[in-house]
Amino acid sequence: MVSSLPSPALRRWRRVVVAAVVGITLAGVVAGYSGSRVLAWQMFPEASRWQADIVRVAEDGSRHSIDGPWPGGYRWHTLVTESGLAAPSIEGNAAYGIDTTLDALQHALTWVAAHTPEDGETAYLEATVWYRHNADPPQTVTLRSPVRGEP
Amino acid sequence: MTLDVRPANPADTPGGPRHRSRLERLDAALVAIVDYRALVPLRIAVGLLVLMHLRPMLAESAGGVTYRDTFHVPVAPWYPEVPEAVYIAALWLGAGAAVLLAFGLFTRTASIVTAIVVVYNLLLTETHYHHNRAFLAVVLVWLTLMPVGERVSLDARLGRTPRTGAGWGPRWPLLMVRFQVATVYAASGISKLLDPDWIGGVVLQLRVESQLDVALSRGVPAAVVDVAASSSFQWWFAKVVVATEIFIGLGLLWRRTRWAAVWIAIPFHVAIELSAEVELFSYAGLAALVIWVSGRSGDRTLTVSPRWARVVRAFDWTGRFAIDTGSGSSLADRDGSRLEGRDAGWRCATLLPATFWLAAPWQVVRRRRRVDSPEP
Numbered sequence: 001m002v003s004s005l006p007s008p009a010l011r012r013w014r015r016v017v018v019a020a021v022v023g024i025t026l027a028g029v030v031a032g033y034s035g036s037r038v039l040a041w042q043m044f045p046e047a048s049r050w051q052a053d054i055v056r057v058a059e060d061g062s063r064h065s066i067d068g069p070w071p072g073g074y075r076w077h078t079l080v081t082e083s084g085l086a087a088p089s090i091e092g093n094a095a096y097g098i099d100t101t102l103d104a105l106q107h108a109l110t111w112v113a114a115h116t117p118e119d120g121e122t123a124y125l126e127a128t129v130w131y132r133h134n135a136d137p138p139q140t141v142t143l144r145s146p147v148r149g150e151p
Numbered sequence: 152m153t154l155d156v157r158p159a160n161p162a163d164t165p166g167g168p169r170h171r172s173r174l175e176r177l178d179a180a181l182v183a184i185v186d187y188r189a190l191v192p193l194r195i196a197v198g199l200l201v202l203m204h205l206r207p208m209l210a211e212s213a214g215g216v217t218y219r220d221t222f223h224v225p226v227a228p229w230y231p232e233v234p235e236a237v238y239i240a241a242l243w244l245g246a247g248a249a250v251l252l253a254f255g256l257f258t259r260t261a262s263i264v265t266a267i268v269v270v271y272n273l274l275l276t277e278t279h280y281h282h283n284r285a286f287l288a289v290v291l292v293w294l295t296l297m298p299v300g301e302r303v304s305l306d307a308r309l310g311r312t313p314r315t316g317a318g319w320g321p322r323w324p325l326l327m328v329r330f331q332v333a334t335v336y337a338a339s340g341i342s343k344l345l346d347p348d349w350i351g352g353v354v355l356q357l358r359v360e361s362q363l364d365v366a367l368s369r370g371v372p373a374a375v376v377d378v379a380a381s382s383s384f385q386w387w388f389a390k391v392v393v394a395t396e397i398f399i400g401l402g403l404l405w406r407r408t409r410w411a412a413v414w415i416a417i418p419f420h421v422a423i424e425l426s427a428e429v430e431l432f433s434y435a436g437l438a439a440l441v442i443w444v445s446g447r448s449g450d451r452t453l454t455v456s457p458r459w460a461r462v463v464r465a466f467d468w469t470g471r472f473a474i475d476t477g478s479g480s481s482l483a484d485r486d487g488s489r490l491e492g493r494d495a496g497w498r499c500a501t502l503l504p505a506t507f508w509l510a511a512p513w514q515v516v517r518r519r520r521r522v523d524s525p526e527p
Binding site: 011014015018021022025026029032033037038039040041042043044045046047049078079080081082083085093104107108111112134135 | 174177178181182221222223224226277278279280282285323326327330331334335338339341342345346348349353354355356357358361427
């Protein structure tokens with residue numbers, strides 16, 4: 001069964017929609033090779049592992065683990081619940097790849113530093129991250145939040 | 152389960168207008184009217200899966216907690232954020248619409264509302280984005296353009312559907328969702344093919360090694376674990392995985408290989424569900440396989456005893472059969488051929504989603520035997 005062909009304008013509109021869907025779908029796949037995971041469909045891309053020790057660095061330079069007392073009663077795992085970042089001290093998988101995990105952790109440090117107003121002690125947060133990209137040798141990187149209170 | 156092995160569009164048939172330009176043929180293919188009865192199970196499954204997807208957010212929102220109260224990263228600075236109370240109301244609205252979608256009540260409106268809520272929520276923060284959720288959203292968006300609520304629905308029970316042509320609609324949304332679903336498998340396989348660590352088995356071996364203790368604690372024999380963790384086994388197995396994904400993705404697009412691709416996709420999704428945490432992906436992937444079912448329902452007449460008629464009706468989720476009751480069993484197929492007795496039973500079993508996977512290989516074997524030993 002074939003419907004009566006619609007008006008030329010409607011046919012053009014439908015062609016545009018179809019072309020856009022095909023284009024966006026393929027563009028999402030291609031963009032996945034430059035870092036974007038949205039619509040890239042790269043499932044289980046790596047077997048990378050990571051673990052991080054995160055501390056609050058006070059204005060006097062003292063360092064306090066986020067697992068210890070935190071002015072304002074904050075807890076890391078209640079502030080950061082998504083992206084596999086809730087328990088950074090436990091070694092885990094980098095589900096979407098280590099680059100995505102490190103990027104998310106950097107964002108998380110920034111967000112937590114900016115959303116803990118009851119904490120009058122911490123200058124910034126610092127994460128010492130151990131990671132291993134697939135079977136490559138382990139590496140360590142340090143991530144820091146912006147200094148709190150600075151514009 | 153039967154798959155779309157013949158063109159639904161008469162314009163594609165030998166008598167069709169082959170002299171048309173490519174654009175005209177494209178238009179004709181897009182506007183061909185097809186039967187969406189087979190996608191009813193997908194409508195129901197998507198409604199339920201959306202509820203499963205929203206449930207944790209609804210539970211948190213009941214305590215006044217939303218994504219705003221925890222770490223989140225806006226996908227784009229221009230992406231609109233609504234007040235928290237409106238956001239919570241939208242989540243509940245989406246859940247309610249998902250229920251209506253599953254039951255098929257005010258289906259078109261319900262599907263649109265559900266899709267808006269799910270897509271908005273998905274793109275609200277990068278922390279909400281997961282492939283399985285995006286897959287669900289893609290299927291949901293295309294469902295909004297399909298008349299999937301006009302049969303096997305409360306809308307149909309209440310007479311809220313067209314008197315003629317209920318459940319039939321333009322083909323282009325079906326073609327689009329097929330393209331996007333096939334892309335998911337193919338893109339995943341190709342990304343692994345291009346990654347030396349993946350195709351070389353390193354990624355799989357490391358993933359298995361990280362699960363060794365779990366496997367042993369669950370009673371998997373040590374000898375099996377040793378083999379699974381060996382680099383030589385994973386070197387080969389990685390190629391099997393990559394080939395499987397690519398074959399499913401490409402095989403679904405061609406009628407000749409569609410049967411096999413669907414048949415392989417079923418254990419593929421089951422294996423993923425058993426071996427990895429993928430939220431809703433396995434369920435959504437399995438449910439979405441009905442998009443490859445032929446666009447015609449009820450064009451096979453099955454005559455069976457009243458008892459078997461009840462059984463077949465209960466399992467004929469994609470609406471393949473017009474069922475008559477009578478003595479003996481026979482199946483008048485869409486091509487005019489007629490099967491009797493066991494032949495009819497086996498053919499019927501290959502067309503039902505619940506028995507397709509077991510019956511389809513046996514059906515192939517029986518056909519081969521018939522070809523190898525033709526009657527004199």
